[in-house]
Amino acid sequence: MKFAWIDLRTVPQARLEAVVDAAIHTRMQGVLCDDESVLKALPPTVTAVTTAAVTEEKQLYGLDADAAWVDVHDEPSLRLACAAAVALPHTVVRFADPTKIPLEIVLAAADRSAGKLITVCADLEEAATVLDVLERGSDGVLLAPSDAGEVFALARLLEAGTSPLELTTLTVDRIEHHGLGDRVCVDTCTHFAEDEGILVGSYSTGFILCCSETHPLPYMPTRPFRVNAGALHSYVLGPENRTNYLSELGSGSTTLAVNSEGRTRPVTVGRAKLESRPLLTITARSADGTVVSLTVQDDWHVRVLGPGGKVHNVTELRQGDELLGYLATDQRHVGFPIGEFCKEH
Known part of the structure; x- marks a missing residue:
């Protein structure tokens, strides 16, 4: 089942409450925020994530973590993303390359791993593409919405997968x-x-x-x-x-x-x-x-x-x-x- 994390760090303060309410209403799996008061108000159905809880690239080489954030911008960082996706429960990856070739490589490397790959997406259009790459797609996406409407649109996108039919x-x-x-x-x-x-x-x-x-x-x-x-x-x-x-x-x-x-x-x-x-x-x-x-x-x-x-x-x-x-x-x-x-x- 595909899922999404909502990144609140750049949401304007005037829209923050509406975006949080939309994330809860649409049952988004996680919310990324560094404001502890916001995270404490979340219901137990939503995973609260802080940047402090996500191991940064420079600390990752021992791969002793539960979750990692990797910025992929060259071959060494791509290899690190592949290793993290294989070894860790959650790996958040942000790609500098606008093509989806690096994502394809990480997906292929982690094809049989139990961990979840979350790809940072700039907008809903990119999220739709990321969820389908290699006919498998990223397990999840991380999106910083501009307003609550984008959260609801993302929820519809996640539900767009097709169910089996009883022939x-x-x-x-x-x-x-x-x-x-x-x-x-x-x-x-x-x-x-x-x-x-x-x-x-x-x-x-x-x-x-x-x-x-x-x-x-x-x-x-x-x-x-x-x-x-x-x-x-x-x-x-x-x-x-x-x-x-x-x-x-x-x-x-x-x-x-x-x-x-x-x-x-x-x-x-x-x-x-x-x-x-x-x-x-x-x-x-x-x-x-x-x-x-x-x-x-x-x-x-x-x-x-x-x-x-x-x-x-x-x-x-x-x-x-x-x-x-x-x-x-x-x-x-x-x-x-x-x-x-x-x-x-």
Whole structure:
């Protein structure tokens, strides 16, 4: 679980109380401050940290400490940060290099250590980057907010990680072939795993796991960044239980990669390709009778996933085949879940 420490040392006095209240309200893990009266007023749920409690770089070479602060500005200080991150329970690191390469090195060095790495961030934008470096990110961030609003924004950023989904087994009822229609290929800025794709469906209450083009194809190379997802009207499930129409995705959009075990991660869309192709519709049912529908390109190389990550070419699907899907309990209004009556067919 990612966490944050709030640095109060540069917060203007007029805003200090509001910032402290925001830190408590959002359950920030720690507060860094050298004013003992401020720290003593904190509830026990918030860790009080002083600079006196954090061993400085010049005292660190024996690595006999509980927490360390390392300013990384050259190779020796980078080596020290790596050693501290491996050996100590908490290591706060401030990087002079604006790139994230030194952070990547420290993360790699401390990959299997039990300690927590906290990276000093100049602003919320840097915090968002730091939390995702090497697909792992820093365990925590240290931010000096200008006001209480930045504390609440940081809390939302920490909560933005995606939770796993409980996928369900769907049984194919029928396959119907159609004429031409517009379908969307979603080209992302990531490599999908072989059992990974995106959840797409014609109805807001049911989705089928569409496979990425990570598996060998005749006549063309694999494209592990792409999902041939479905007709442009289809819903695609994104982060925070939001949906978009496939027609709405474009460069810079975010959608949700999902694997056969339900693990999820947000991915950035590089582009969406809309082209006219022959279409087919897959109709399937869950064990409780929920109907799920998906219209995709009528082509052998378009694939969907079944239990255990089994790959199915859509043109070879038959009644009784099992697919992986996701059932949502809410209807949708402009992508948001809403508890209203709505019948889709």
